[in-house]
Amino acid sequence: MNLILCDDDKVFLNKLEIRIRGLCQKHKIAVEMECYVSAKEMLEGIKNLDEISVFFIDIDMPEVNGFEVASYLKKWNRECCIVFVSNKDDLVFQSLVYHPFFFIRKAHLDEELEPQLLELQKKAGKKVPQIELQTGRQSVKLALRDIWFVESEKNYLLFYREKDTRDEAIRVRMKMSEAEKKLEAHKFVRTHKGYLVNMNYVYRLREKELLLLNGKSIPVSRNYLNQVRMKIMGVVME
Template identity: 30%
Template sequence: MLNIAVCDDEAVTLDYLTREIGALFRSHGLECIVEPFQHGTLLRKKIMTTHSYDVLFLDIDMPDVNGIDLGRHLREQQNDSLIVFISNREEYVYQSLKVKPFRFVRKSRFDAEIGQVVQDIVHELSREKPHDIVLTINKTFVSLDPFKIIYVECTNKTLSIVMENEKLEITYKLADLEEMLKGYGFIRIHKGYLVNYRYIFSIERGEVVLDIGERLPVSKYRISEVKEKFRRLAL
């Protein structure tokens, strides 16, 4: 789960930035919480007292605390969050380099530039945080790449983990594995199935059809939730 903050003093702009940034991260299969802040002082207070963020999207030209001053304060506190400045004031580019921002996005070119910036952030975070999850089974460690898992089926306490080139059967709790896979784009379609949304071809009445041709059952109690989560992840 990524924690992201967006700060801009214009309410309409802030709402738009928050929605677009959240949708782009989710399109990469990443679950995230995107918090909007209309005042830099409120964001600074939250960071200093209770919260940390993986990524900060900051407007530079704000009346209370400008984005560069806020970034400088964070760096002085040894905060290593990725900072992206979003501003119409291109003359601030060189001044902003003092706080080591990850990127600078022009507001006038936001729609054209933000997609690549988010893609670069995802790549950067993946370098810092290896994808593999590690399961401990009978004192043995099993390392798995979540992105290569197509789906997981649970039968009588045995999990069948179906991957691109192999199938692994282990004794493990589905709920525990589901917790480990949070943020990697998996959907619980049934009490006995977890599916990687990237391999879903379509959702039909009572079934999920996978790219590999298999059909998996969808619980009638989960169908609306499954469709909504798939829609959000696949945006």
């Protein structure tokens, strides 16, 4: 695993690094690690964010705080895992907006770090789930993590990635019920008769719409509102 540690408290940062190296040695986990005492220094020092899998980030830091860092990292590499490490226990609910892998309390580091490190190792070894789509005569394999939402268009479905316009979306002859059956086990939820959304990219639920991290607004009909709320709660509780 490639890890980045960032905390403006040098004493705690050193303690965290020692604990992680010790646990990795204990469980035979290959690890590469870099440590930074400021978020600004970290963002300037990282050469390739796509290769970094896990970030351990303090929240209460000067200049750029941990939440601002998390927002930037998720836009750059949405599959990276962010672990907030903080002594501000009251920020745990606020942190959920950034879809962290976990929130470790500094006062409970020794008891909370090891199980989460093992879970991170499992996650790193998992294969990326995909869906195979038939577009005319061609077959396209698309990683589920790349699908932000699905929209119906008469007898077709449009599979949208983060920056796709309507013309760029992958167009497939398929029923929405079929897509829902294939995707519902992977954090996708039906929000409307014409929409299916990847909950990993939901920023906020408003009265009649879901706002995604890329700014796109997806309608939520009355018939699906409770289902959407339950799905959001399920993601938060994981």
